[in-house]
Amino acid sequence: MKKLLSVILLGVALFTFAIQSPAWADGDVAKGAQVFAANCAACHMGGKNVVNPAKTLSKADLEKYGMLSEEAIVTQATNGKAAMPAFRGRLKPDDLKNVAAYILDKADKGW
Template sequence: MFRILAIVLCAVLFFAPPAWADSTKLFEYHCSGCHVNGGNIVRRGKTLKLKALEQNGYTTVDAIANIITNGKGNMSAYKERLTESEIQDLAQYVLDRANQNWK
């Protein structure tokens, strides 16, 4: 019994999707409606491109997480829809993608 449980646990850990896969899915579900490929269909200058993030003071994971959590202007707050962990993952994902020019 324990041998089967150990094998199943190892398989789950070995074949678990990478962390970015969850972040990608979160972004696609919650963010891509307005921010396709890091753009912004609502407000042109408020993109998730690195230059715009820098100009608007969102250069850290914490700063990005704060706007995801609390929203601002046309941006909805997600504190009631996402966990703190999901918000942190999304913020890291946005910063990583911006640093890669959304490729």
């Protein structure tokens, strides 16, 4: 009986976590696609990087450079870094969240 209860609880826990949305799902992916097309695609079309081809928006590169979270992407886009311009004041916080959600979604799907 104890083993059966443990299996059931484990099944419920796995099911709960399996249907939970990813941590970066705070943003709206569809709206993020529009923001990306208008502000990011010139340098990052298709997840590439025309300025620094080694730092793409692929999942592997995002993970390698510590950008595999909504917060990290929002911080980078807000403040800029190296050749990446700062979008503080040009994009609203919700726009930045949405574009981060879009980037993570596309990276997860392989662009």
